Amino acid sequence: MKKLSALACLLLVAASGCEKQPSKLDPSTGGVPSTAGAAAARGGGGDSGELAQRLAALEAKVERYREPLEVVASTIEQKKGDLKVDPYNLLDGRLRKLESHNDALAFLESVYQRQKAEQQKEEDGKPDPNGIFAIDVSKDIALGMVEGPATAPVTIVKAFDFACPYCMQMNDHLKALMKQNEGKIRVVYKNFVIHDNARAGHLGSCAAAKQGKYVAFKEAFWEKGYKPFLESLQAKKPDDSTMKPDSVVKIAGEVGLDTQRFEADMNGDECKQLIKEDMEELAKFEINSTPTLYINGTHFSGQPLGPFVASKVKEAEASGVAPGDYYDKVIMAKGEKQFRNAKTPKPATP
Numbered sequence: 001m002k003k004l005s006a007l008a009c010l011l012l013v014a015a016s017g018c019e020k021q022p023s024k025l026d027p028s029t030g031g032v033p034s035t036a037g038a039a040a041a042r043g044g045g046g047d048s049g050e051l052a053q054r055l056a057a058l059e060a061k062v063e064r065y066r067e068p069l070e071v072v073a074s075t076i077e078q079k080k081g082d083l084k085v086d087p088y089n090l091l092d093g094r095l096r097k098l099e100s101h102n103d104a105l106a107f108l109e110s111v112y113q114r115q116k117a118e119q120q121k122e123e124d125g126k127p128d129p130n131g132i133f134a135i136d137v138s139k140d141i142a143l144g145m146v147e148g149p150a151t152a153p154v155t156i157v158k159a160f161d162f163a164c165p166y167c168m169q170m171n172d173h174l175k176a177l178m179k180q181n182e183g184k185i186r187v188v189y190k191n192f193v194i195h196d197n198a199r200a201g202h203l204g205s206c207a208a209a210k211q212g213k214y215v216a217f218k219e220a221f222w223e224k225g226y227k228p229f230l231e232s233l234q235a236k237k238p239d240d241s242t243m244k245p246d247s248v249v250k251i252a253g254e255v256g257l258d259t260q261r262f263e264a265d266m267n268g269d270e271c272k273q274l275i276k277e278d279m280e281e282l283a284k285f286e287i288n289s290t291p292t293l294y295i296n297g298t299h300f301s302g303q304p305l306g307p308f309v310a311s312k313v314k315e316a317e318a319s320g321v322a323p324g325d326y327y328d329k330v331i332m333a334k335g336e337k338q339f340r341n342a343k344t345p346k347p348a349t350p
Contacts, residue, residue, distance in 0.1 A: 125286065128342045132297035134335030136281055137188040137327075139274065144209040147218075148178055148186030153316035153323035154309060155331070156187045159282050159292040161194040162201035163243065165230055168222050170291040177309060184313050189218070191278040192290050197243045199275075201225055204248040206271035207262045208255070216255045224251050286339040297331040 127133060135157050140146065156174065160167040178185050191202045201221050208217030225242050232239040241247060245266070252262045265271055282292075293300040296312045316326045336347065 124341050124343065125288075126301065126341060127285065127299040128340050128344070128346070129299065129301060130342075131299070131340055131346070132331060132335040133285055133294060133299065133339075134297060134332045134337055135190070135285060135294055136332070137190065139277065140188050140190060143206065143274065144212055144214050145189045145205065146186055147174075147189075147215050149183055150186065151324040152184055152186040153326050154181075154185045154296050154312045155327040156185060156309075157190055157294040158187055159190045159192040159287050159290055161192050161198050161290040162205075162221065162226060163195035163198035163229070164290045167291045168226060168230075170293075171218075171222060173305060177305060180306070181309065181313065185309065189214075190282055191275045192282055192287065192292075193275060193279065194290060197229075197240045200243060200245045200248045200266075202275055203266045203271050204245075204252060204262070206274055207265035207268075208252060208257055210265050210271075211257050211262065213255060213257055217252060217257065220251050220255045221248070224254070284338045296327070297335045 137146075137155070137157055141150075158170070158174070160170070174185075174187050178187070189205070191206075193199050193202055204221065205214060205217055208214050225247060228242045229238075229240045248266070249259050249263050253259045285294075295309060296316060298312070300308060316323065316330075319326065319330065321329050340346065
C-alpha cells in the first residue's frame with residue numbers, strides 16, 4: 001500500500017468520522033502486539049486468519065480513498081502556490097495607501113483646527129448673555145440723541161454706523177417696536193463710525209440734536225443720504241455724493257434746521273468730541289460691529305426682539321423702581337462697567 005501524506009490521512013479521519021485517538025494497532029502507542037491486541041479488542045483469544053482478513057479489508061478501504069485524497073491534497077498545494085499576496089503584505093499595502101493621504105488628512109485637520117479656533121474666538125468675544133452691562137449714555141441723552149420718553153422702563157442702547165444697511169433695517173424694527181410698546185421704550189443712539197463716508201452724517205446728527213431735531217434728521221438721512229448711496233452700490237455704480245457734508249447740510253435744511261448754525265455745530269469740537277467719547281465707551285465693552293443692541297444692560301444676540309423686550313419691560317415694572325429711574329438706579333448703579341464673556345467669573349458685588 002502506498003503511504004498517504006499527512007494531510008490525506010487527516011482528511012480520511014475526518015471523512016470516516018473516527019475518534020481522534022491513537023490506533024490500538026500501532027505498537028508505538030505502547031499497546032500490545034497486533035495479534036494479542038486484536039484478541040484483546042474482541043475480548044477473546046487470537047485468530048491470525050481472521051486478523052489477516054480484517055487487515056486486508058482495511059487496506060482495501062484505504063486504497064479506495066487514496067487517489068481522490070491525493071488529488072485533493074495536490075489541488076490544495078497548488079492553490080497555496082497561486083496565492084501570491086501574503087496577508088502581511090496585503091495589510092501593509094492598505095496601510096501605505098492610507099499613509100499616501102497623509103498630506104490631505106493633515107490639511108483637513110489644519111482647517112478643522114483653524115475653524116475651531118475661530119469659533120472659539122467668536123464665542124469668547126460675545127458678552128455674557130446673563131450679564132448686565134452699564135453703558136454710559138448720559139451725554140447722549142443730555143444732547144438729545146434719544147428717541148422715546150424719559151419715563152420708559154426699558155432703555156435700548158443702539159451702537160450704529162450711518163453707512164450700514166443692517167443699521168437702517170434695525171431703525172425700522174425699533175420704530176415698529178416703540179409703536180407697539182408706546183411709552184415703554186426709549187432708544188439711545190451711540191455713534192460707532194466704521195465707514196469714513198458715514199462721519200458727516202454722524203456729525204450732522206449731533207448738530208441736529210443740538211437744535212432738538214435729532215429724530216427728524218436721522219430719518220431724513222437714512223432716506224435721502226444713505227439709501228441713494230446703497231442703491232448705487234447695488235447697481236454697481238458707487239456714488240456717495242449724498243453722504244458728503246454739502247448733502248448733509250441740504251438734508252438739515254429740508255427738515256427745518258437752521259443750516260448756518262447746523263454747519264457750525266457739525267464742524268465744531270463738541271460734536272467731534274461726542275463721537276470720540278461714544279466710541280471709547282463702546283470699546284470698553286468690546287463692541288466691534290453694527291448694529292449692536294443692549295437692552296436694559298443685556299446684550300441682544302438675535303433672539304426674537306419683541307418677546308425679549310417684553311420680558312425686560314415686565315422685569316423693570318416688577319422691580320419697584322420708578323420707570324424713569326430704572327436705567328440709572330439699576331443698570332448704571334449695579335451693572336458691570338466693562339466687557340466680560342461667559343467664561344469670565346462675574347466680579348464680586350461691593
